[in-house]
Amino acid sequence: MALAFRRLVFRLLMVLVVFQGVCVIFYYTRNTHWPRDGVTDVLQQQRCAKLRHKFTILKPAKSIQLQNFTRELSDFMSCPYKLNTTEREINRMRLQFCCNATGSLYLTKRNTAINQTIPYETSTVKTYKMNAGIHRMLPEDFPWSGRRLGRCAVVGSGGILKNSSCGREIDSADYVIRFNLASINDSDVGLKTDLITINPSQIRSVFKNLGQNPDPLVERISVYGNASLIMPAFAYTFCTGQSLKTLRVLHPVRPQQPVVFFSPEYLRALDRFWKRRGLKEVRLSTGFMLISTAMELCDNVHVYGFWPFGTDLQDNPVPYHYYDELKPHRYMHSMPEEFVRLLQLHSQGALTLHLQPCSSDAR
Numbered sequence: 001m002a003l004a005f006r007r008l009v010f011r012l013l014m015v016l017v018v019f020q021g022v023c024v025i026f027y028y029t030r031n032t033h034w035p036r037d038g039v040t041d042v043l044q045q046q047r048c049a050k051l052r053h054k055f056t057i058l059k060p061a062k063s064i065q066l067q068n069f070t071r072e073l074s075d076f077m078s079c080p081y082k083l084n085t086t087e088r089e090i091n092r093m094r095l096q097f098c099c100n101a102t103g104s105l106y107l108t109k110r111n112t113a114i115n116q117t118i119p120y121e122t123s124t125v126k127t128y129k130m131n132a133g134i135h136r137m138l139p140e141d142f143p144w145s146g147r148r149l150g151r152c153a154v155v156g157s158g159g160i161l162k163n164s165s166c167g168r169e170i171d172s173a174d175y176v177i178r179f180n181l182a183s184i185n186d187s188d189v190g191l192k193t194d195l196i197t198i199n200p201s202q203i204r205s206v207f208k209n210l211g212q213n214p215d216p217l218v219e220r221i222s223v224y225g226n227a228s229l230i231m232p233a234f235a236y237t238f239c240t241g242q243s244l245k246t247l248r249v250l251h252p253v254r255p256q257q258p259v260v261f262f263s264p265e266y267l268r269a270l271d272r273f274w275k276r277r278g279l280k281e282v283r284l285s286t287g288f289m290l291i292s293t294a295m296e297l298c299d300n301v302h303v304y305g306f307w308p309f310g311t312d313l314q315d316n317p318v319p320y321h322y323y324d325e326l327k328p329h330r331y332m333h334s335m336p337e338e339f340v341r342l343l344q345l346h347s348q349g350a351l352t353l354h355l356q357p358c359s360s361d362a363r
Contacts, residue, residue: 084349
């Protein structure tokens with residue numbers, strides 16, 4: 001009888017303990033430490049960390065399954081951005097040590113002498129001898145000499161910028177780089193320009209009578225204010241004549257808007273730098289070159305309009321350029337492989353890659 005009574009008491013005590021435990025769990029779940037929003041936040045943080053790690057790991061672009069890739073990338077671009085100053089400074093030091101855009105991005109009176117032999121970027125035998133007339137028209141030095149640029153916007157020409165509303169955000173940057181005399185507007189791509197490239201093939205095909213009639217080119221470049229115009233005069237031999245003609249024509253009429261020439265030695269060093277890191281394309285795109293330049297010169301690099309695919313993150317078709325219907329030169333450049341590198345740098349926190357429409361307020 002006593003044994004049965006003790007068993008009954010034990011069972012009642014166990015029921016009471018379980019009941020109290022359920023009440024405690026219910027109380028904490030409903031009222032204190034574990035709200036549903038907290039669970040969602042933790043799961044989202046875990047998801048973002050997993051995607052960040054995934055996009056940090058390099059893989060060839062040809063292995064990408066675009067539909068899955070863009071879905072995951074859309075999720076990742078919605079995650080809070082994490083700047084990593086250590087990664088940013090490591091990349092800056094590597095680029096400065098190998099290539100030195102700070103003092104050799106383009107030819108100046110300070111870094112180039114009269115009668116100096118200039119090698120061609122893509123040739124081991126061809127050279128150009130700097131003469132006094134051209135040397136006289138080179139800039140004295142770099143405008144950033146002795147200082148770091150602040151927030152830089154590198155604005156590619158990708159169709160992903162159409163209807164992006166990124167103009168105000170881009171114009172809020174301290175220094176803006178653009179390419180190939182791309183059209184500008186205040187809504188999607190902004191108006192501010194500090195450095196813009198000219199492709200010598202543009203001069204040859206669009207401004208054929210430049211020597212006799214410079215007005216079309218003068219009108220075209222005047223929209224960029226006093227921005228420097230940079231050309232790869234010594235990339236290939238055919239580039240030299242078009243670039244020198246452009247300099248001779250524009251220097252007297254637009255002295256406030258200098259025409260400058262990429263240093264072929266700088267571009268050679270940059271090519272070796274990225275080839276050692278797996279980019280085996282025939283030649284880096286000018287966009288990727290100047291993103292690399294910005295990573296060395298700028299405190300923070302924001303990249304817009306670099307997107308090599310035919311559909312955006314929501315699977316909507318986008319043109320290759322935001323301003324025309326031209327297609328990429330598939331032999332010369334490997335845009336998807338370059339994009340994978342940019343995505344890796346974004347995931348590491350070394351630069352900021354913008355792939356979605358911008359907010360109405362500049363960041």
